[in-house]
Amino acid sequence: MAIYPDLQEKTVxxxxxxxxIGAALVQAFADQGSRVGFLDRDGRAGAELTEKLTAEARRVLFVPVDLRDIEGLRAGVEDVRTKLGPITVLVNNAAHDERHLTEEVTEDDFDDRIATNFKHQFFASQAVLPDMKAAGGSIICMSSISWMAGFGGMPVYTAAKSAVLGLVRSLARDFGPYEIRVNAISPGWIMTKRQLDLWLTPEADAMREERQALKRRLxxxxxxxxxxxxxxxDAGAITSQNYIIDGGWV
Known part of the structure; x- marks a missing residue:
């Protein structure tokens, strides 16, 4: 990966x-010499990643948080700020692409999926604003190509991911005067362990290769x-944008 000297010692x-994808993000920023805090409800995976990176002499802090709990989220942000310093890079990555049928979604299901895939992005962004208003910064919000490509079988997820772009454009406008940049990344089918375990059948892989312009797995x-x-x-003039990384699917 490229080395960005300005990321060294920044709190991410x-x-x-x-x-x-989240673990790859933590690894990548840690390899830049950033101080990386990460939040997740999976305590075992968080502890294992922390052990691995600490052994590599990386400076990381794992805070177990269920991001659907907004007070817990705010406390987690404060913990990272206190232990690692003012936060000037935020990556709103957490999501869960659980499949669901419209006919079977209850009101509680709907609220839970919005909380899991969208709501925390707003409140995490809100929580880091005091640091970024003072020093500038970059907020990166994860969307998805799922809604652009018209994927079925998960309508609340795709609705939440489309909402991310509206949030990005509004925050970019409101906080640009403070040199806070806000952008989105919309991944295509990224081959995480979850995707490999649950969804990558030979038929699905053939469909992926047909749809992507680039034929390799992402x-x-x-x-x-x-x-x-x-x-x-290097991206200092870029804000309010959505970057699609899908190998040419959409």
């Missing part, structure tokens, strides 16, 4: 950082490379 916060590290750029000073 990643939500949903214990596994999948990896979490591909997303991390883009996030590093958007967090760095």
């Amino acid at each position: 916060l990643v939500t949903g950082g214990a596994s999948g 990896l979490p590290e591909d997303v991390a490379k883009l996030a590093l750029f958007l967090a760095s000073d």
Whole structure:
């Protein structure tokens, strides 16, 4: 990966950082010399990643948090701020693409999926604003190509992911005067362990290859490379944008 000297010693916060794309983000920022705090409800995976990175002499802090609990989220942000310093990079990564049918979604199901995939992005952004108003910063919000490609079988998830772009554009406008940049990344089918275990059948893989312009499988590290750029000073003139990283699917 490219090295961005300005990311060294910056405090970075990643939500949903214990596994999948989130773990690749934590690793990538830690490799830049950033101080990385990450929040996740999976305590075992968070502890394992922390042990691995600590052994590599990386400076990381794992805070177990269920991001649906907004008070817990705020406390987790404060913990990272207190122990690692003012947060000037936030990656709103946490999500869960659980499949669901419209006919079977209850009101509680709906609220839970919005909380899991969208609500915490707003409140995490709100929580880091005092630091970023003082020093500038970069907020990166994860969307998805699922709603652009018209995927079925998960309508509340796709609705939440489309809402991310409205949030990004509004926050970018409101906080641009403070040199706070806000952008979105919309991944395609990224081959995390979860995707490999649950969804990658030979038939699905053939469909992926047919739909993508690039024929290789996309990896979490591909997303991390883009996030590093958007967090760095090299992207200092970029805000209110959505970057699609799907190998040419949509």
